Amino acid sequence: MLALGKLLELTLAGHEPAAKIQLTAEGARLRWLAEGALEVTPPGSDDSGLDLLLSAGVHGNETAPIELLDRLLQGIARGTLKPRARILFLLGNPEAMRRGERYIEQDINRLFNGRHELSSGFEALRAGELERLSAAFFSKPQRSRLHYDLHTAIRGSKIEQFALYPWREGCIHSRLELARLQAAGIAAVLLQSKGSITFSSYTYAQLNAEAFTLELGKARPFGQNQQVNLDRLEARLQCLIEGREPQVEAGALEGLQLFSVAREVIKHSDAFTLHLPADIENFSELPVGYLLAEDIAGTRWTVEEEGARIIFPNPKVKNGLRAAILVVPASADSVA
Numbered sequence: 001m002l003a004l005g006k007l008l009e010l011t012l013a014g015h016e017p018a019a020k021i022q023l024t025a026e027g028a029r030l031r032w033l034a035e036g037a038l039e040v041t042p043p044g045s046d047d048s049g050l051d052l053l054l055s056a057g058v059h060g061n062e063t064a065p066i067e068l069l070d071r072l073l074q075g076i077a078r079g080t081l082k083p084r085a086r087i088l089f090l091l092g093n094p095e096a097m098r099r100g101e102r103y104i105e106q107d108i109n110r111l112f113n114g115r116h117e118l119s120s121g122f123e124a125l126r127a128g129e130l131e132r133l134s135a136a137f138f139s140k141p142q143r144s145r146l147h148y149d150l151h152t153a154i155r156g157s158k159i160e161q162f163a164l165y166p167w168r169e170g171c172i173h174s175r176l177e178l179a180r181l182q183a184a185g186i187a188a189v190l191l192q193s194k195g196s197i198t199f200s201s202y203t204y205a206q207l208n209a210e211a212f213t214l215e216l217g218k219a220r221p222f223g224q225n226q227q228v229n230l231d232r233l234e235a236r237l238q239c240l241i242e243g244r245e246p247q248v249e250a251g252a253l254e255g256l257q258l259f260s261v262a263r264e265v266i267k268h269s270d271a272f273t274l275h276l277p278a279d280i281e282n283f284s285e286l287p288v289g290y291l292l293a294e295d296i297a298g299t300r301w302t303v304e305e306e307g308a309r310i311i312f313p314n315p316k317v318k319n320g321l322r323a324a325i326l327v328v329p330a331s332a333d334s335v336a
């Protein structure tokens, strides 16, 4: 196998490869761009016209998606997977990956869309670098742009695999992309209704890519991901990479659960208290009138929405950041 196929090994060891460019036997080019960043270019005559950004490790302890990207890249480097798409593999936070932590100083996934410029430290620098690498990758005109930012969650979930679909002014969520996600085993999609500071929000809003955060199960250390079944996603990514994706039916989206984000609960101070059991699962339903959280100066977050469900409750986030999301069921009428 080509040495550049071992991007994960290189990244975990903190090593730069001796050769920055290598060619597979079929003529696909692998180019190391920066720590945890590798671009694959298919042979010119084989190019399907898709630019595919696959990122993982934006949170360093979310290892199942990192292992998935490692398998895909190793397949390309061995020649068993024959790329027809341009691909950018990004391992988001190498230092946090080495330490098995979500982040070291700051959550990188709260530093996009320019936020890193208001901050300092290596995670702010890395967010800026990830923006630049993505912008350069998605700079070619007249190509399809697709970004999957792969994550696993802190807690269990009533719906194991789901996606968050970012928001951009004047842009309608794509039914075709939803059907593509469903075919990859994604059971639910959260439709965002305002801009955000996550990686997928950046590539969606600034780089005109179709972009998603994918939540794929519960976060566990390297080598302990037997319970995270990524078979359907992996098979679909292989198809996308090889330009042999089966036709997706963008019709009814039957069986795909859609939710819209009703509210983001923001932690404003150290006095923030979340009134939920520590082991509550994502997508747990909360009744109208439920006192969800309290914060400084008598602030109270009470559930007002029928059918509200809680996602990513986390009272330990830094002040000013999202401590939970409340979602409500949505219909497919709002997608194009």
Ligand SMILES: O=C(O)CCC(=O)N[C@@H](CCC(=O)O)C(=O)O
Pocket (backbone or CB within 6 Å): 059, 109, 151, 152, 153, 154, 155, 164, 198, 200, 213, 312, 313, 314
């Ligand atoms: O389990 C949790 O509480 C967080 C899991 C996670 O890392 N989720 C992403 C979602 C990004 C998005 O909103 O698109 C995150 O919080 O960064």
Ligand SMILES: [Zn+2]
Pocket (backbone or CB within 6 Å): 058, 059, 062, 151, 152, 153
């Ligand atoms: Zn994550």
